[in-house]
Amino acid sequence: MQAAPITRTHRRTARRTRTALAAGLLTAVLALSGCGAADDSGGSSDQRALSADGQEKADPAAGKAAADAKELAAEKEGAAASGASKKPNPVTATHVIRTASLLVEVKSASRAAATARTVAQNAGGLVADESTEQVDDTHDSSHLVLRVPQDEYDSVLRELSGAGKLLSRSSTAKDVTGQVVDVESRIATQRASVARVRKLMERADKLVDVVTLEGELSSRQASLESLLAQQASLRDRTTMATITLDLTEPETAAEADEDPGFLDALSGGWHAFVTMLRWLGMAVGAAAPFLAAAAVLLVLWRLAARRWGRKAGQRPPAAG
Template sequence: MRAARTRTTAAVLLTASLVLTGCGAGAADTAADSKGGGVAAAKPADGAARDGAPEGAADSAPGAAGKPAPKTPVQQHVIRTATLSVEVKDAAKALAAARRAATDAGGRVENETTERVEDSRLTSRIVLRVPQERYDSVLAELAGAGKLLDRSASAKDVTDQVVDVESRIATQRASVARVRKLMDRAEKLSDVVTLEGELSRRQADLEALLAQQDALRDRTTLATITLRLVEPDKQSAEEREEGRPGFGEALGGGWDALVGAAAWIGIVLTALAPWLAVALIVFVLWRRLIRPFLAARRPGAAAPAPVLPDVPRNAAGAPVAAEPAPESPAAPRPRKAPEK
């Protein structure tokens, strides 16, 4: 008798594990009804059964004041985000003020980035998380820190998603509890192994749902504000109005133009260098070798004219006879022969 009872229990456990594996999705779909309206309807049904009244009488029965009981309002869950850019004189001071505003409101600083632009001004980007009830006041304080450049805000209602996740969590917890009860009654090792695998899978699904619920709670509890702080240019207002550059900018522009022109000239000369070298070699060969060779082989070439000495001329252009050179006093004169 005891052996038959043991076999019957093992068969029931195996059948239940197969049913739980195949019908887990169906249990998740019906959990919302069992959590919201099912539990509320079960109490009137039990009370009606105890009083001997039909089930429909509990739903149609008026309240103490002759009116139906009011429904409990569903809490609304909204994700709020905002992005704004503000021009300030000192980005470091404005950044410290933004951190202080978020901390005083009960929020925190998510991340922060600061960089220097053109070695003359700072830009900062900071992400703040503040409670929903202080969202508007903190946003107005940050926008009034300087000159507002741009601003954008959005709100997303995720009430349905939050309710769905809560319902699935309740269903998954009930499913885990059922598998644990089956494990307590299991006697065979194979049944225990099968149920442990099923329990591990369902616990993993439950942990994923819990993580999703925490993320939704964080996003709906704390609003996200992304603030960008920029410093103005150092250029004076008069120069911006007149539209003329300063002496430093003019000098820098002239130097850049000179460097650019020199660079282009160097590029052109570099490109022409091979051609100029070939032209120079051809000119030297023509002047030194080819031209004299052609002149020597030309037929009937006239002899070069003798070079005449320069003849002195007077004012009228007539040639002037050259005076005889004076005799040297040291030269002896020839003696005449005596006459006979």
């Protein structure tokens, strides 16, 4: 009765031992296979490196040109990846473009325009555009475009609105912070790209490489200049607000004509008399040359007639 339990225990122990040995053998086989694959891949990598080194030693110029081309291609891919993956850093400053339009009725458009110029200049701004015209021969109107600093925008707007009777007012505020940050990031990337192309040009020996790099440099410099122009425009519009001011005078109705009286008739007759004398004087002046010529001809004719009459009286009578 005691031998049976002992036999079962030995069997269980033997099974566990065989299972452990099998697991150990499987682990050893897998480890050896992994080492062999690693050795094969390492050997192939070493062979590729040796072949590349041999090519560069065999033809140094070709190896250098290939290296430059690889570096330029890698630089292009890196710039594109950095431009696509770069996120704008969080900034505290907010960039806003502010504009406003005012229509104000004033007693004198010219005086109000002069006051508006003074207000803008005192605030550190300027007058970008100005024009004044007479509308329908009844009143004057002035149009001004003022540029003022953002800090003085609200105070200048209030002062201009109180210059007279405010007829209309509109204002807009456009947040361009994201656009400003994006342009600044692209400028930094483009400047680094231009610097890398210049370094490649310094190391280039072949004419073909120099021409290719010059074309690439011109293209990148043009892109950089375009970005700088965008940055300058954004800086100008975010630091200086624009206020369009229209000043108009109240329309005056034309005075109605009154019935003419004695004085009006006397004045009209006097003007007609003076006008007639003026025209007569002009007529005499125009006929004066002709009258002088006619007078000379008349004098000559009379002198000739007298001579003929004397000669006819001195002739002897005819014999009978």
